[in-house]
Amino acid sequence: MAASLGNGPLQQFALVVQQQLPTILQDGGVQLAITLQQQVAYSTRVQVTATVALLCGAWLRLVVSKAAPSLWSLLLVVPLVAFNTWVPLLFHYREELISRCTALLLLLWLGSYKAMGLCLGRGPLAGQPWTVGQTCLLYIMPIYPSQDTGGVKKGRLTDNHGTSAQAALSFVANTAFCVSLAYLLAVYDMPVMVKYYVYFLALYGFITFLMDGPAALLISVLGLKVVPPFDRPWAAANLGDFWSRRWNNTVSLTLRALVYDPLVEGCLIKQQQQQQQPGKAAKASLWLRLAGMAATFAVSGVMHEVILFYVSHEGQFYPGYWFTFFAIQAPVVLAEALIYKRLAAANIRVPRLLGTAVGTVILMTLATYLWYPPIDTHTDIATSVVAGINKNAAAVLGWMRQQGGSMGLDAALADLAGIAPATAAAV
DSSP states (O other): OOOGGGGSHHHHHHHHHHHHHHHHHHTTHHHHHHHHHSSOHHHHHHHHHHHHHHHHHHHHTGGGGGGSSGGGGGGGGHHHHHHHHHHGGGOOTTTTHHHHHHIIIIIIIHHHHHHHHHTTOTTTSSOOOOOOOHHHHHSSSSSBOOOOTTTTOOOOGOOOOHHHHHHHHHHHHHHHHHHHHHHHHHHHHOHHHHHHHHHOOOHHHHHHHHHHHHHHHHHHHOOOOOOOOOOOOOSSHHHHHIIIIIIIIHHHHHHHHIIIIIHHHHHHSHHHHHHHHTTTTOOOOOHHHHHHHHHHHHHHHHHHHHHHHHSOOOTTTOOTTHHHHHTHHHHHHHHHHHHHHHHTTTOOOOOOOHHHHHHHHEEEEEEEOOOEEIIIIIIIOOOOHHHHHHHHHHHHHHHHHHHHGGGHHHHHHHHHHHHHHHHHHHH
């Protein structure tokens, strides 16, 4: 079977898998992934990952979408979720950390949740006549299609990221923003709170980099409208505004479809009428909505703990911090809403700048004690991510230098290309 692949790197990949098959049931494929890391080129592992992910997208459209939404339909995506759980291990936890993080976000989290949502009649893959190509790209790319609700504002579902040119411009700007912050973090010693805020901005830049590129492609090639993944999170009027409208809307809407909506609607399987009117808000009691919010934050905390586990070295995993960080957001947001309600009843209007400042202080204080310890205080994960960004930036700039040589730009690009390796070495 492996011979049919020829004598290239794919044959080597297949041979390693064949040799390691007996160990898969013993350790869940961990040893197989380690062996593939050591014996198969990085480009081949990326190629295999992308190919299998596209095949999974085709499976979702051609098979899973044909089945009626039900719990039994979840059996159809078990192999897909199993692959998504294993594939981040194909990339080394330090030397290829950025690739591992990308696989964790795109496939293990978003891809698996989109697939499970389709089985339940929920999420971006359900209720729409997507083509095979559209389904594949919506499945593997970190974007969420906006929905037409007849001109009625229904949260962020109706928001549009704009044209492909706007998305591409945002992609370039945020890529430069992320790389610049990584350079600053590597070169300069900063006060702790300043460093943590720069980390927050760099995280925004990195995730936006992952999302704006695919958004530009989908808008241009497929003509899709997508929800803006972020909306100037540093300008949030308060914590409620930060979490509900400004920070990582792609993940927020994915969690809403699979966690919040089933709770407030009182049913796991979405009814046909609701699928035809996806923006229609479910009428639910305050307690159900509060339970939905708490559950959404809790599930987000669990998924962040899973990601932390994948990027932690053996013996350096510190569980509980990230789950607590997200779980505590629900009562904090509720308390904030009650305070704002009391102030409004007393005809006291909170200035926007004050609300932004207070929300930022609360968020950064919680992050100092609950977000950063497992990646900065106790381990070197944060600095490894910075080094990974600088390493990739160096590779891109080096390639640009080679391409620019024929245009007389090699001298200028050489100076730029020398920055990233130096910053990578600094961390």
